[in-house]
Amino acid sequence: MMRPLRALLLGMMLAFAPGLALHAQPVGDATPLQFADSAEEARFRALTAELRCVMCQNQSLADSNAQIAQDMRREVLALMHQGKSDAEVKQFLVDRYGEFVLYRPTVSSHTWLLWFGPGVVLLGGAALLAWIVRRRAAATPARQDGDEGEQEW
Template sequence: MLAAVSAHAEPVGDPTPPQFTSTTEEARFHALTGELRCVMCQNQSLADSNAQIAQDMRREVLELMRQGKSDAEIKQFLVDRYGEFVLYRPKMGSRTWLLWFGPGLVLLGGAALVWHIVRRRATVPARDGANAGKDDTDDQGEQEW
């Protein structure tokens, strides 16, 4: 049983970390992988994920960098392969406008609701002086709840 479980276990870290040719290449690699999302982990960047697919994607990013591709070309390659989800900051478009403007619309809607409630309460008539000293009781002397 233990042999079967250990046969399917994934390594915790990348067994062959990338070898960089310069500090500039390393800095660019870390900046780029920090902007990309692991498609398996979903809330981890490509740089932080230990998933096997993240390791493969990091190797692919480094290979594309060494082929002379720009950051935009590398991102587009990954979007073509994995979809817009791989980007933490998706492009503004007809399919993503709600991601960009949704929080602002919710905030404006909440502000309008608060304004409406405050304005409505301000127009509620105050109790007249005859009933000001009495508590809320009906004609039979029982208290209203």
């Protein structure tokens, strides 16, 4: 009887081990970012506001508290210290994470749906609404002059 119980306990421990390992990950470098001057800090803030956190998805790199966002901010600052332009920094991150990292991706054949899809859906909805209204207006019988005071329940 003890042997199956031990096997069950061992199985449960192994099942929960990956979850425990996730909580035991070391925290990244907590030292604050060092800027050469206020112009570099302003450029950094503007650049990180235009980039998306790949984990949070709806937060900018500047706003996210995720560990990957901290690492990406350090990478952006390191690239800036290497003398890279904003376009080169963005291209580096696009090469690494894909165009999703940009809040305003470039208009190309594989992003047409992203750029024009909402407008097409809106126009399609307006056309459908107009069609339904016209169809219902044509289907209702015209009122006759004698029926003004009477309603049929």
